[in-house]
Amino acid sequence: MRVAPYVVPRLRPRSGFDSLTVPTRWVKFVVAIFLLPICAALTQTFFTAFARAAISQRLWAGEEFWFFSLGAVLWVIAFFGLPRPVIVYVFGHELTHALWVWLMGGRVSRFRVGSEGGHIVTNRTNFWIALAPYVFPLYSILAILIYGGLSLFYDMQPYGRLLYAIIGVTWAFHFTFTCWMIPKNQSDLSDHGTFFSLVVIYLANLILLCGMLIIASTQISFASFGADLMTNIGAFSQAIYDFVRFLVAR
DSSP states (O other): OOOOOOBOOOSSOOOOOOTTOOOHHHHHHHHHHHHHHHHHHHHHHHHHHHHHIIIIIOGGGSHHHHHHHHHHHHHHHHHHHSOOOHHHHHHHHHHHHHHHHHHTTOOEEEEEEETTEEEEEESOOOHHHHHHHHHOOHHHHHHHHHHHHHHTTSOOGGGHHHHHHHHHHHHHHHHHHHHHHGGGTOHHHHTTOHHHHHHHHHHHHHHHHHHHHHHHOSSOOHHHHHHHHHHHHHHHHHHHHHHHHHHHHO
16 A cells, blocks of 8 residues: 655746756755754664653652553554555545645545545645655644543543543654655655655654653753753764864874
């Protein structure tokens, strides 16, 4: 199964080739290289913060962690052991494309979903619209919005555990299908450079995980996490500088 990308009709012919023009893919490739140190520093910060919360705060013993993990594990078992709900994923994939087109002022003239794939036709495109389904867990966001909406009219506190489990299922749904679709030669990725797209997808999903960790932990704040991140970025930058000086000295 392959999810066809959104389709952007050309509104004007391409101009002649300018020898001084730098292809945007080259620019995005360079940007992706500069994002790699940030990815490394953020990864180190995330695992350090998670280990600290797990040991000092016993995050692993909280019901939020257990119900989230239970939902994620149940989905992983279903993903590998049962027929995959491909059409549900395709619908969410194309709907995410469409949502970000609308948010950026574009227009969607066609929306198609089927068991063999899907696509939308739009008059606007950029790398974020193309990569949104791989970094935006639509069903998790919908679950949170529905819970929040119902909380305005009903006492939803007794169903908090169910919310954690649903978020675990839907986030694992997003993660597993994203990992499953990336190797399938998706033009969503190749249109903007596969290397650049993979770096953006990794970084965006890691930022989402960091946000979830900060919200779930009472001992980790955005300020403290940001301070740790800047410290790690500084240490990583110093290591690169020392390595370059070593190469030059040789």
